[in-house]
Amino acid sequence: MKQITSVQNPFIKSLVQLQEKSRARKQSGTFLIEGKREIELALKGGFSLEALLFWPEICPEAEARKLHTQPIEINREVYQKLAYRDTTEGILAVAQSRDLSLDALNLPDNPLILVAESPEKPGNIGALLRTADAAGLDAVIIADAKADLYNPNVVRSSVGCIFTNTVAVGSTLEVIAFLKEKNIAIYCATLQDATPYHTQDYTAPSALVVGTEATGLTQPWRDAATQNIIIPMQGEIDSMNVSVAAAVLIFEAKRQRGF
Template structure:
């Protein structure tokens, strides 16, 4: 077990730099904060470079067995000042980890027989992106594709909102105008919410291969993506609310897809 006590240590500076997207992109690494997220990463056998814990408290009891079993992962004792420097939360937990980015592949999402994928187009709010990933995980979706203009999936706020779901299913970043035509060629339906849609989401057939498209909170789908959409869906609402938050809308459609597929 190593120890680092100086906030000016080069490794500490490198870790703190991962709070910025440009450094995450350059180093192909990101940070996760807190016992639960580190637990989930270890369970999922994510590629961890190191786990840093507060020296004075020691390795959290919830992680002690994992520490003994996690071959190839450095466990480093650090000071509370270093943890505060390297984490985004206002009240930091006594542990964080450095994760190497994985390269999830698009091919399996295209090839799966009854593929169910969420596609995000310009969804900028980190909480919404994280919640949608969590909902996709909850229903056993095939994966999530994140297009340009979305919040960075490795943003600490996104990662916290996923509650570990980021480690449970493929989350792929890419150009939607390149990816979506490939899906259409495979016979995958592209469906999205639309206030002008005639078809209720409860009458739509989610049992076949379908990808669900969700646009930005303010403007909806971009014109290029909207042109590729096959089916517009309406979420019926009996009350007076004008619309649903994008994460709520995604969750409604995902759970309706799950109901049709597994709970008839």
């Protein structure tokens, strides 16, 4: 079995770059996954692993071999150099990234989609992906993405749901054109010219669109909307966390669809 015990090993140095640099992930077409559950979800989602590394003090070799036929044993120093979290299961994998373009997006005949414009915080992206997974959405589209979706913070905050959802990215104008071409109704969560969300019919092909908590959706979305929608609030503020707002909309749509 191959063993690596030096943080100066060229392969280990390349993995550090995958952790830290979006450019390295894009150039290599690979990214790092940390944790047994996340790796298992990636495999279940059809992602290919190029390598798997394990620290035997935490992860026995037998467990590593269940996930990869040729795991690489590493020591404490190497593991701590690569591990992004303070406490994990002593296992990491190098996975091949996927084509996240709109052209690669396969949808059913009557899709229910979540669109998020310019989410900046990895925690919010992860929460949106977890909500989408819980609801069994047909796709999540990130418009004008501000973060690399294979960023370790996104993978971590999604608890592996980056692998369980069908995900695509594109510019706002590209996503709007894609939805219109597919005859998917666009429901934009915004304060302007909006009607209560529960009054709309989401049983036909629908996209639920949310923006940032700070500025909301940009004008092109409000102009393109089939209907602008709002979640009525009874408190003193007029906004809530984007993932919470998305969950309210998504599960109303799912309720209407009989799920």
